[in-house]
Amino acid sequence: MADTTLAIELKGISKAFGPVQANKDINIAVPRGTIHGIIGENGAGKSTLMSILYGFYKADAGQIFINGQPTTIPDSQSAIRAGIGMVFQHFKLVQNFTVLENVVLGAEDGPLLNTSLAKARKVLGDLSREYELDVHPDALIEDLSVGHQQRVEILKALYRQADILILDEPTGVLTPDEADHLFRILGGLRDQGKTVILITHKLREIMETTDNVSVMRRGTMVGTVKTSETSPEALAELMVGRKVLLEVAKGPAKPGAVVLKVENLRVRDEHKVERLKGVSFEIRAGEILGIAGVAGNGQSELLEALGGIARATGRITLNGVDLPLTGAGANGQARRAAGIAHVPEDRQHLGLIMDFTAWENVAFGYFNDPKYQKNALFMDNDALRADTQAKMKTNHVRPPDCWQPAKSYSGGNQQKIVVAREMERNPDLLLIGQPTRGVDIGAIEFIHNQIVALRDAGKAILLVSVELDEIMSLSDRIAVMFDGQLMGFRDPEVTNERELGLLMAGIAEKGAA
Incomplete structure (x- = not known):
């Protein structure tokens, strides 16, 4: 019988995408009213696991228990009915709608929208005060800072009565002050009995914010520990499978000509x-x-x-x-x-074309490279693909398959593709x-x-x-x-x-x- 003190229990979860085993026999237990961190390298399977929990993917095997009850989650609406909300790394907001309209969207009480908006306005006011989620309900999303847009996503989940909140890389687009405010919000949610799952790469955030932390590596769960009983160094070693230098090792600069x-x-x-x-x-x-x-x-x-x-x-x-x-x-x-080589801030809009393959993205800006030229009219695509595979191996891109479209990679692996393309060019x-x-x-x-x-x-x-x-x-x-x-x-x-x-x-x- 499943433990009713647990908000979430996953047993034997497995998921494959063709030959890629994204999750393999995953077991995880998350106590109710805690902040639970999930960490791992890019491509470790963290987001896939949470997408199964939120109904975006269907597991090939395994069971899901919510508050001790076996639960089938075929889609996101089923997840919402089970009390699960998710805040994605890239927000799902309509930019020219107001805060209020975004919160109500998909959760209308009936055909009369004015009734839904009036109810939502009152509920939003209560939620904003209770959890320090101060956002004006009539503000347009496009006029809000990234930090305030994230608060709208949290309000959306709470409005739908989520007791379990999943946040995927929530501070990747926040300033330090916005991140600190977010963690105060998450602490308030925990104090009110909510359960928070925090997916992040940042060990400092894990150490300062979570009660427990689970570590994934290459699709498997390698351990769950109490945060108070571990250290950043120990977690990094669990994530990577080797000791990791957390401080940058560099000697003094020797500046030359301008x-x-x-x-x-x-x-x-x-x-x-x-x-x-x-x-x-x-x-x-x-x-x-x-x-x-x-x-x-x-x-x-x-x-x-x-x-x-x-x-x-x-x-x-x-x-x-x-x-x-x-x-x-x-x-x-x-x-x-x-x-000049340029790794842009926004990899998805300036660094990559998401529907194009990895090898096509590695060519961008460097079509005239002699080693990619077959003759005056045609590129040597075989040479380009071989070069891409070599770069993917050197830069630990997972999966190391140059035929995969950029959109199929995790955000971190997308970044590695851009870094490999630009930094291996020996720029001035x-x-x-x-x-x-x-x-x-x-x-x-x-x-x-x-x-x-x-x-x-x-x-x-x-x-x-x-x-x-x-x-x-x-x-x-x-x-x-x-x-x-x-x-x-x-x-x-x-x-x-x-x-x-x-x-x-x-x-x-x-x-x-």
Whole structure:
């Protein structure tokens, strides 16, 4: 007989997609009224397991028990009726609908929408106050920050009376302050008797937030432990199957000649609003300049202008040669030819074409590479596929199948494909935005080591990240952006998170050093 003190119990869950065994004989028990972490490398099977629990997939074998009762979950509506809600990494919201309309959508009480909206308005007010989910019901989704959009997703689940809430990589798109607020919300949910399942790659979040944690590796469950009785190092070793270096190992930088020089760079968006306001800096060979800041303060526009995507004014020189600022389609190709590689912040919209195969994505921007040319008219697709397979093996992409479409890979494995394409080109300058967003601990170590290796090979690197730990551990110099301007430069050896946090909030003199 199943244990009625458990909110969820999964027994012998298995799921295969063709030859790929995503889940193999998974057993997991989640006590009611706890926050339960699930961690594992990209492709370990975490999201597949939760998709089975939420009714997106049907298990090939195994049983599901909810609150001690055997439960069949053929679809998401059945999961909702069983009291399960899920907040996905990429939100399922209608951008031009209000908060209230999104919450009611699919949960209307009848044909009279006004009645449903009136009821929902009152319930939303109660839920917002109870769980610190402060969102105006009449606000348009497209006008909300990412953190507030995530609160709407949580409100949707609570409105549908979810007692079990699954969150898949919830902080991948949040600022540190938004993440802290989210965890206060989750703590409040637990205190009210709700059960939370937290899928995340971030060991600090696991250690600070969860009561118990389960570790998956290559489709199997390798262990469940009390969070208070483990450590980040022990969890990382369980995830990867070997000891993992959690600190970035790098020696002092040896800066050489100036590679990139940026002078008075300005960018206006489609509404003529100035997003970059006279930014100037330089990066030398053999150094990493980290750009810190809360998302939305000009970092994205800076990367896009440097990468030739966004139209800009001012001046950009690479190794003393001026680069065009028109934002025309050919600019990106010209920059690659000049020696710039670019790992964009948004891998799904700027880094990949999701319906195309891995080998086709590896070709993007590098069609003219001589090793991919069969003759003047045709590409050598066999050579390209062989090169892709080699890159996938080196970068531990799972599954290592170049014929798989990009959309079939987990977010972390998508990132590895983009990183492999760009960082193995021996660029003079690497532009890299949010390099480890949604990436597991083993891959983070690998990507960080690659970045440091490029620096040690005399390359210039511009790193943009909202993760202060990443900025401080990788950068040789740190610049902070606020409202489209550089607030100042700091030495990571002598600064701290408090000082950087003040700069990120705009509290300091502007200027460069």
